[in-house]
Amino acid sequence: GTGKEQKMTITGGSSLPKDDIERMRRDAEEHADEDKRRRDDAETRNVAEALQWQTEKFLAESGDKLPAENRDQLNEALGELRSALGGQDIDKIKAAHEKLAQVSQQAGSLLYSQQQAEQGGPAGEQPGGQAGPGAGATGGAQAGGADDVVDAEIVDEDKK
DSSP states (O other): OOSOOOOOOOOSOOOOOHHHHHHHHHHHHHTHHHHHHHHHHHHHHHHHHHHHHHHHHHHHHHGGGSOHHHHHHHHHHHHHHHHHHHSSOHHHHHHHHHHHHHHHHHHHHHHHHHHHHHHHSSTTBOTTSSBOTTOSTTOGGGGTOOOOOOOOOOOOGGGO
């Protein structure tokens, strides 16, 4: 180093008097309920905003696959939530969030059942009408053969 020495001395703490500490503690206890309510309100708002974002994403990605009636219900409930989030009424936000959650759940279930129906069809047949894997007489266990499962690990000797 430079050979120079630095010293720092901290003297005399500026501690608060005991009455100030006690007053601050009483204030904190008095406002604890209000703080809890504010924290709960903020949490409610955050959850509602997250659902709004998820629903907007769902509509952008899959809205065209839904019937117009369900899409309209989603858009209506989404509009109500946006409106509620623009204000300060937490009860209104909760109600709009609940409605959107129900409508989006119904839309998700409907979309899921549509996808299952599309993938259903005759055994082994893909939506394109072509036989899929496991279809036909050589369909493994479906053709009456035993479940001969072989567990193997492929090792690429060149990469060692």
